Amino acid sequence: MGSREQILARVKKNKPEGMPLPSVKFFEEYASENLVQAFSEVLEGVGGKVVSVSGYAEAKQQILGCYPDKKNVGSSIPELEMGGLTLDAIDDPHALHQLDLMLVKGEVGVAENGAIWVSENSLSHRVSPFITEHLAIVLEKEKLVWNMHQAYSREEVCLEGYGVFIAGPSKTADIEQSLVIGAHGPRSLLVVLI
Amino acid sequence: MNHPEAAKKFVKDEQRTTWHDQSLWFVRTKRDKSSKSLPEWEELRNMASAIKANVLSHLDEYLEEFERNAQANGVTVHWAKDAEEHNRIVHSILAKHRVKRLVKSKSMLTEECHLNPHLEQQGIEVIDTDLGERIVQLANEPPSHIVMPAIHKKKEEIGELFAKTIGTEPGAKDPQYLTEAARQHLREKFLAADAAITGVNFAIAETGGVVVCTNEGNADMGVHLAPVHIACMGMEKIIPKAEHLGVFLRLLARSATGQPITTYSSHFHKPRAGTEMHIVIVDNGRSEHLGQEDFRRALHCIRCGACMNTCPIYRRSGGHSYGYTVPGPIGSIIAPARNLKANHTLPFASTLCGSCSNVCPVKIDIHDQLYKWRQVIAKKKEVPLSKQLAMKVAGRVFANPGLYRMLGKVGRKVLRLPLKPLIYNPLNTWGKARDLPEAPKQSFREWYLENYPKNGK
Numbered sequence: 001m002g003s004r005e006q007i008l009a010r011v012k013k014n015k016p017e018g019m020p021l022p023s024v025k026f027f028e029e030y031a032s033e034n035l036v037q038a039f040s041e042v043l044e045g046v047g048g049k050v051v052s053v054s055g056y057a058e059a060k061q062q063i064l065g066c067y068p069d070k071k072n073v074g075s076s077i078p079e080l081e082m083g084g085l086t087l088d089a090i091d092d093p094h095a096l097h098q099l100d101l102m103l104v105k106g107e108v109g110v111a112e113n114g115a116i117w118v119s120e121n122s123l124s125h126r127v128s129p130f131i132t133e134h135l136a137i138v139l140e141k142e143k144l145v146w147n148m149h150q151a152y153s154r155e156e157v158c159l160e161g162y163g164v165f166i167a168g169p170s171k172t173a174d175i176e177q178s179l180v181i182g183a184h185g186p187r188s189l190l191v192v193l194i
Numbered sequence: 195m196n197h198p199e200a201a202k203k204f205v206k207d208e209q210r211t212t213w214h215d216q217s218l219w220f221v222r223t224k225r226d227k228s229s230k231s232l233p234e235w236e237e238l239r240n241m242a243s244a245i246k247a248n249v250l251s252h253l254d255e256y257l258e259e260f261e262r263n264a265q266a267n268g269v270t271v272h273w274a275k276d277a278e279e280h281n282r283i284v285h286s287i288l289a290k291h292r293v294k295r296l297v298k299s300k301s302m303l304t305e306e307c308h309l310n311p312h313l314e315q316q317g318i319e320v321i322d323t324d325l326g327e328r329i330v331q332l333a334n335e336p337p338s339h340i341v342m343p344a345i346h347k348k349k350e351e352i353g354e355l356f357a358k359t360i361g362t363e364p365g366a367k368d369p370q371y372l373t374e375a376a377r378q379h380l381r382e383k384f385l386a387a388d389a390a391i392t393g394v395n396f397a398i399a400e401t402g403g404v405v406v407c408t409n410e411g412n413a414d415m416g417v418h419l420a421p422v423h424i425a426c427m428g429m430e431k432i433i434p435k436a437e438h439l440g441v442f443l444r445l446l447a448r449s450a451t452g453q454p455i456t457t458y459s460s461h462f463h464k465p466r467a468g469t470e471m472h473i474v475i476v477d478n479g480r481s482e483h484l485g486q487e488d489f490r491r492a493l494h495c496i497r498c499g500a501c502m503n504t505c506p507i508y509r510r511s512g513g514h515s516y517g518y519t520v521p522g523p524i525g526s527i528i529a530p531a532r533n534l535k536a537n538h539t540l541p542f543a544s545t546l547c548g549s550c551s552n553v554c555p556v557k558i559d560i561h562d563q564l565y566k567w568r569q570v571i572a573k574k575k576e577v578p579l580s581k582q583l584a585m586k587v588a589g590r591v592f593a594n595p596g597l598y599r600m601l602g603k604v605g606r607k608v609l610r611l612p613l614k615p616l617i618y619n620p621l622n623t624w625g626k627a628r629d630l631p632e633a634p635k636q637s638f639r640e641w642y643l644e645n646y647p648k649n650g651k
Contacts, residue, residue: 002273003275004273006275007275007475007481010481010482010484011257011429011484012254013485014481014485015250015252015253015484016247016251016484016487016490018251018252019248019250019251020248021245021248021434022241022244022245022248024241024437024440025234027234027237030234042454046453093419094385094419097385110455112444112454113454115459120466126417126418126466127414127415127418127419130415131415131418131419148441148444149437152436152439153437159401159403160267160464161463161464162463163461164414164458164459164460164461165443166457167454167456167458168457169457170409170457171409171410172325172373172410173451174326174329174342174344175344175352175369175372175373176347176348176369177217177220177221177342180373182373183373183410183412184323184380184381184410184411184412185411185414185415185457185458
């Protein structure tokens, strides 16, 4: 008998009597009335910056305003062509090491914790939101939900391939609990709400 | 490992003990604030606990479902019955790809299996990439906490360590500067790695994918650059459905550090084009643990570390004093389930105050289990003879009211005698950190009979 069979047989023998699976409540009754405000407050609390714009043209202006001097800019948002790196032409993700600023599309935003769902459906390289020095995520306001239960019920949060909830810039507090922004990933996060 | 012996060394440095205590209490207060911001907190804990109970009662079915779905996603699934087999499997995958340089994100399981030395012996460079883990790796120490591996180290010590190992300015101690230096040092390692290993926070049976939570982004940096990803998981990490992630991700970071969620919650389902993804499912004593009725609920644990941050013993004795991969209250109930002989002092490293059970997001009855372990250990006569005898005498006294009253009277008289030399001598360990109480005039019983004569019999 191989290890797999041995393990499964032992589990079968030792497991307790069947316990029911509870149904998951959504707790929508506790939702904030103003999702944009709640989302922005939480995200700024974890080190992100949030701006509100009316459309993609203004989004571009805001991003350029926040990051005026970035040379190597990548964008995986068709509406936001920044004239920087052509990501599709890059085969080896290691080449993205030079990225100063990356623009990606957020698919769902969660107001209770500031997390934004980004999936490989809107990324040409999985590593791009991590390897870049700075990250900007563009998110439509109507994609905001209150909590994680609602987020997982959205079809955008589809668990295939690869996807990630991102809440703020990369950080660590591993040295004496001192918060340092910019551990391995982006040193800043700008969220543009449209 | 002997907890009281190891703890004694730690508490010798009084200032450090106080500093350690306060650092962890600070994290505990952040957890309190964060959990109280959710009115549904207690309901979430109940739900999480019930989901985990369901998982344990159908674990074999969920594991098979997970395997099936992971394979359908193009992931290779391996099964390891113990640490040795786990290490062998990981090495064989690395050997097949001729891996020379490996980056790892945090995985308590690989600590449990002692994977690093196994791979290093075979000539593979293993780099832990979580900052805290890198610090303890460079210092040649195990992590002292499961969420904050280097919580026992002061910034001056980390500065000194970095100056010696990664070339920072001697004397530097600014966390910002030291973190930046580690970022540069580890960026090179990420770019040069031939393979990446991650742990697993949750494995979803329904979808065959795994979720990994980090703040630094180190799991993603490793996995998305390297041609091979190996995810190592203890088999109790299974959850039935994707919707259950909502419950656990709301609880995990709030319990761990007080954050509303970790910066990154990464969902890996398929390898990226042209690369391989492997998942190693590890038993290593878990299936036996599952058979122990009184103790199986310890397998609910989601490794948030809240029980450590709140524990008065952990805070004052440090993670290394436990001598087990998972320290603190939860470690003290897991360790004896895996190896009672080696870990028989751990269930006594507790005041049984119950704070650990109260903060546990999946409602493990930690302090009840600690108490039950003590009974198991006492029956096996694993406690020191002096304690055994003392307990026997105490048992006699408490079982005999007349004897108890008589000894109480004697005790109150004796306490007024000049006893200091008797108590504070090297032979009496009890006296080392304790002072004698002032003797009351009468016992509670005497006082009660005097004041409520009608109620007394």
